[in-house]
Each structure stands twice: as C-alpha cells, then as structure tokens.
Amino acid sequence: MTWTWFHRLGSPPYVYALAARLTPWFAWPAALLIAAGLWGGLVLAPPDYQQGDGFRIIYVHAPSAWMSLMVYMTMAVAAAIGLVWRIKVGHAVAAACAPIGASFTFAALVTGALWGEPMWGTYWEWDPRLTSELILLFLYLGYMGLRAGLEDTQRADRASGLLAVAGVVNVPIIHYSVTWWNSLHQAPSVMQLGKPTMPPAMLVPLLMMLAGFTLYFAAVLLVRLRGEVLSRERAASWIHEVLKA
Amino acid sequence: MSGRAPSAAGALARAATVEEGGAGTLGLDATAALRAAWLALLRDLTLAFRKRGQLIQPLAFFAMVTMLFPLAISPELARLRALAPGVLWVAALLASLLALEFLFRDDAYDGTLEQYALSGQSLTWLMFAKTAAHWLLTGLPLALMAPLAALSLGVSVSALPGIVASVTVGSVTLSLIGSIGAALTLGIKRSGALLSLLTLPLSLPVLIFGARATELAINGASLLAPLELLAALAVLGVTLAPLAAAAAVRISLE
C-alpha cells in the first residue's frame, strides 16, 4: 500500500491536488510559530551580556542560514530522484526550490552583514560561515542560470539536476577548505552564539523560528510546485478538467 | 546465421565475423576502453597541433592577466611578492576557464561527440581522454609558464619548483571540474559567463590550497600539506569528474 502512495506522488495531477490541500496545514502553523518566535526573541528574551540587543538578529539570521543549506539538500535530492527514476515531479520540486533557497541565502547574507556592523564596525568580514554562504549563493545562481540558459525544459531539468548533485558533493569540500583558509589567516571572531550555552529563554524562540521557517519553506514550496506543474503540463488534458472545476 | 550471400570485397566479408563475434573482436572490455581512450587522446592532440596558433591563447591570457597587477597596483617587487600567490592562481584559474569552452564545442558541433556516445565504448573513459588531452595542451603549459610569471612578480628562484608542482597538480583538478561545466553548457550560445559561474565555486578549494602552497614555497617552508590536499582533490576529480561529464554529455545529446 505504501508503494502505491509513492507511485502516486509521481503523478502530476495527484501532486497538484495534494499540494493544494496540504498548503494551509503548513502555512498556518508556520505563521504562528514565526510570530511566537519573533515575540519570544525580540521582546521576551533578555539582552545578551556581551552584545546587548544586537544579538537579536540571530532570530532571522540563523534560521535563514540553516534553511539555505537545507533547501539545497532538498533540491539536490529531488533532482536526483528526477534523474535516476525519470520522475518529472522530482524535477518540478527542484525547480521550485531554487529561488526559495537563493532568497534564504541572500537573507542570511544581509542579516549577517547587518549583524556585523554593530559588532565589529564593518558590514563584511571574510569569516568562514559568511564566505560559505556567499559561495552557496553562487551555487544557487549557477543552478538557476543553467536552467535559464537551456530552452528545452527536459534538458534544463536533467542538466541542472546533475549540477545540483555535483554541488552537493562539493559543498562539504568547499566548506572545509574555506574554514581551513580562514584559520590560517586568523580572521577576527566568528559571530556565533554557541547553542549549548544559550539559556532556554533565548534558545526556545530560536528553535521556534527554525521550525517556523521550515514549515514556511514547505508551504511556499507547495505553492510554487503547483505553479511549476501547471506550467510544465499546460498541454495535458487533465489541466482543462482541473481549471474548469 | 542463414541467408547471407558471400561478399566480394575482403573487408566487407569481415562483416560476417563481426556480426557473430560482436564483442569478441573488441577483446576484453577494459582493454577496448583503454584503446579507445588512447585513440581519442591522440586524435585531440593531432587536431590541436594542426591549429598550433590557438594553443598560445590561454598562455598569452595568463601572461597578460599577471601583467595587469603590477600595472594596477605598484611596480615594487616587495609588494608584488606578497601578492604573488593570489595573482598567479587567479590568473591560472581564469586562463583555464577560457580554454574550457573549446573542450567539447567542436565535437558537439560536427557530430563526433555523438559518435563517441554511440561507440559502444565507455563514454567515461573517452571523457577522461579528452580532458587529459585538454590538460596536456593547456594545464601543463600553464604550469610551465607559471615560474616565468612568478619571477616577474619578484618571487625568488628557490620557490619555483614548488610553484610548478602546485600548479601542475592543481591544473589537473581544474581541467576535470571544468569538463563537467563545459559538458553541461554544451550548445548554449555565449556560455562563457555561465561556464565561469558554474565552474568557479567548485574550483575554490583548488584555489585556496594552491595559493597556500605557493605562499609556503615563496617563504621557503615545506608545502607538503597543501600539495597533498591538491593531490587528493585531483584523485577525487579523476575518479568522479569523467563520470559526471559523460552523464552531462548524454543529457546534452538527448
């Protein structure tokens, strides 16, 4: 029975309908969690003894950075499914993920820069995590650029899928080499608050933001996925049925 | 098999044995793949030497980029020496990128790449052969030119062997990573910028380790650690990149 469920996920009409049904289940909890997390983090949590109120940007920065990586993984896995088993929905998911991931990466970079200014007096430091985020942004841009450069959707799917998988293999290598490079040149302190040392009042809102962002990603993905499916299947007959209803 | 009329011409009569023999005439799969790869390598080298003029281009580009820095910054050798690792590697990376566009372009255009994909031989080995030819024609000459560029940036002679070693090993990986990007962007018009966008992030580890190796060489220290890392990347590249490039070529032929 589980196998039929998996097979049905490969069918565009089924996915289209399922995505519509599931979206509110992700969207509302996401909104609630983010609202609660922001309230907890921006208002309720006490100021950090070192950074004062400036640390609060972590409530947007950390989840964004985390999501930027998670979305890339999702994109690569979906693309791999599309490549290996030739399931078109996999490619549609990957295509839908990319702009979301790129936005998260951009948000992480901007919030990172905004955090850096009051902390070190400069908007940009070549610290390993920000640098890795920047490289990740280029990986996303490359993926989207390759898609845009290939007119044939099928070839665009498969080529960018291969790129995403190659990128995933490289991400650990790139991260390691950037960390190594940074350690050689003794750049100033990293901007992270060690999670284990965070008191619950600070940690709980952070976890809520993280969960909220994840659900938000799922909701936006489902909406974008429907758009992707519509655009790819526009010549198919089931579209007319659905749009009439 | 029945119903076959005997052929007059000798070569065409061999068709009978080939039909039945099939893989038999090709011998073991591995030997056949190596032979095919060797021929592909020879062919690319032969073709390159017929257009010898084009071989100079990446090297000239490398020299020019290196020259930009003294002109843009300062002619003081002491300052240039401090910048030399970065300048050399950025120039090598850009020159290598420039040469990548031509790796598959002609073959895709005249249909020979398609014949490789249909040859019944391992496309991975054929991609390895093409990338090897590309490295012999661009990467290796770059590595041999790097000492000259280094000298022009005030680097002492004692550092040169280390520089040659690191650029030699690093350029292998650059060619391999680049082959994937080149295969993915086959047929896209004016793909230079996209090719760079795809290849550069993946090449960053080579840049980082290579520049570090060069820096150590200039300071007279042992550059074994980054050199070993470069070698590890090269080995990883040799194992995985031709496979990815072959997959990318098949995708572009679809």
Add this chain to the structure above:
Amino acid sequence: MPNESLEVENLHLWRGDRHVLKGVGFSLAEGACLEVTGVNGSGKTTLLRTLCGLMYPEEGRVRWRGRDVRGDLRAFHAALAYLGHEPPLKADLSARENLHFWIGVRRRVSSAELDEVLARVGARAWCERLVRTLSAGQKRRVALAGLALLAVPLWLLDEPTTNLDAEGRRLVGSLIAEQLARGGTVVAAVHQELPAEVRGAQRLELTA
C-alpha cells in the same frame, strides 16, 4: 519464419509540449529494410535518435534480437551504426585519418581495410586531403566508407543520399543492398525514395 531483429512497440515521445512520436511501432526481420518518410518536422530524426538510445521515449520499447535495448545499451551501440544529417568528420583531419580514429575507437582497423573501403567509395584520389577542403558530397562518401567499415548488423541512416550525385546514390543503394544480403537490418529516413538497388523495403510514414 525469419528472426525478428528490430522490434519497436508503441513509442511515444514529447519534446516540451509537442507530441513528436505518436505510438510508432514496427517490426523488422533480418535482411529487412525500413524506409521512414514524412514531411520536415514529422519526427524522422527523433525516431532514429530514439532507436539509437540517444533519446528516451516516455512510453514504448525498442527490442533488438528479442532483448530490450535498455538492458544493455552499450552492447546495442556496439551492434549499430548511426549516420546523422552531417557526416561526423573533423575538418582538420584527412578522410583517411578521420576513419582511422572514428572506426578505431570501435574496433581495430588495418591500413589495408581503409584502402579497400576508400577505393570502394571512390575516395582514393582525395583521401589524404583535409576534410575542410572536400565538398559536401565527398564528405558524405567518407561517412559511407565509415559505415561500411564498421561492419555492424544494424544501420540507422538519416537521409543517406543527401548531397550525392546519381553515382553516389547508386553507391548508397548497393551498400544497403549488400548489408541486407548479409542479414543486416537498415532503417533509413528519407525524403524521396531509396535508390533502386534496395528492393522490398517496408514503409513507415510519420505525420507531423
């Protein structure tokens, strides 16, 4: 009952929104030839490329000698020769060198065999010249020489008589006839008919 060598079932292929192959199917015995006709854009090239395994159909199957080609694509490729619209030749090599590399990648080929086949296609006089100096018809002849040299049972030809004069067309006809006589199978996409030397070809017409 002769063995069925090439069987094609219900091929469907979409390129983007276009339904290019709409349930194409046929069956060829050993020694049989299929002539594929259709207007420009009806999918002749797509059909040939799908038969090769270069393109992947959404539905349908290709079977060679009873086995699905997807099972061992490489072995299938070793048994076929595909000639597309353009002869697959490097402009900076001579005709002879081109054949040496093209065929050599697939099987050992001796100098004597090269000489023989180049003479057969009438290329002896100009086989040492660079291909960039040759006319379109001469390049086509070199491609045919390659075809003959490959000595494989299945030929997939995309408009094999393009750019050839009457004598060239006769050459194509006799090469195909010999291939069929040996028990080989030929699928050829054509605009007009195949040369008269090829007798008894099945016909498949593709509609746009």
